[in-house]
Amino acid sequence: MxxxxxxxxxxxxxxxxxxxxxxxxxxxxxxxxxxxxxxxxxxxxxxxxxxxxxxxxxxxxxxxxxxxxxxxxxxxxxxxxxxxxxxxxxxxxxxxxxxxxxxxxxxxxxxxxxxxxxxxxxxxxxxxAASEAAAWAARRATLATCALQLGIVERALEMTCEYARTRKQFDKPIGSFQAVRQRLADAYIDVEAVRLTLWQAAWRESHSLPAESELAVAKFWAAEAGHRVAHSAVHIHASTGIYLDYPMQRYFTAAKRAEFEAGTATAQLRRLGSWLDTVEY
The missing domain is CATH 2.40.110.10 (Butyryl-CoA Dehydrogenase, subunit A, domain 2)
Incomplete structure (x- = not known):
């Protein structure tokens, strides 16, 4: 990855x-x-x-x-x-x-x-020597981190849904329990939020349009939603989610690293606040 x-x-x-x-x-x-x-x-x-x-x-x-x-x-x-x-x-x-x-x-x-x-x-x-080279590289690196996080959480959610369909408790799939369904639904919304904000920022960047706020929003969701989806995936898997010979733990650690790469959710909110302070209405 x-x-x-x-x-x-x-x-x-x-x-x-x-x-x-x-x-x-x-x-x-x-x-x-x-x-x-x-x-x-x-x-x-x-x-x-x-x-x-x-x-x-x-x-x-x-x-x-x-x-x-x-x-x-x-x-x-x-x-x-x-x-x-x-x-x-x-x-x-x-x-x-x-x-x-x-x-x-x-x-x-x-x-x-x-x-x-x-x-x-x-x-x-x-x-x-180009004065904008460092900023250009940082923007592209942020986009790449968001794209990586999208792939991580999307696959983690797919694996978790499959596990919830096959793992039984009280002779019923755990996916039939309301609390588990709600958590999976929240995770799906988070994954789609990462996808939407990533593509919005990537489109603006690819068309040489200002994308500072869109990049901050995309990285916020990659960090915040990545954190929630990774933890939900491990929690629904229970102890299986942290077994070293089961793949879910690798998705969890990958999501945690992408969460902090290029800035935490809090750092992105501060960046957005700084940007909003400069906007003239």
Missing amino acids: ECAVPHGNRVRYPGRGYRPVAVLPRDVVEQTELCGADTDLEAALEFAAFDAEPGADGWLLDGSQSAVAAAAFADAFLVEARTGAGSRLFFLDRDTEGLTITEQQLVNGTDAALIELRAASVPEANMI
Whole structure:
């Protein structure tokens, strides 16, 4: 499932074919973790985990990011870093001096790594100079995360419905119980909300229309509905839902990771509030 999000892309090198590239995700955190009330909200909600300063031969990058998917085996990395002129994207080879990679294993069993940069030297030619490149990549990464979450919760709901039809209690399928039916119906509404808001944001982004609010709404539903559907699926499965040899637990951990990727539901509501504050009626 990790292949669906922009962590394990492949980039073509002249004369060397295609090589896997890991994309280091932009951090999105709660405002209170970063700053006081006077700090800009956008800076609090979205910030790069790395800093870049001009060096003798280009740029020097510092910072660290944990749980970067595909980083354990990627040949190169696409890193967003802060500069004096805003965020920029930098392309780093795996053997870049000052780059340290520590392999990690995530709770859903996938490979990842801790990426640390200590005065890593990056040539000027390896910086994507377009000022909107970092924001463009962040928007597309958010869409990809929402699409991944849609696939996760949709399949989790299908498996849960099938289980509710076949699992019997008191000689009746548990799906015939009103409480179970209501929870499955709520989960269906949540899945469709993720689908609708995802496609609305994706359509606007694909037509180069402003989509900041639509992206925030889509990620809100991917996080909030993803949380509810994942928990409902495990609860209806009861103890079977957490067996390591049963697939439902993998959908649960995948949904939880997608819930926090690119920002929590609370972070999206704050982003929407900030956007609404700028709208002139």
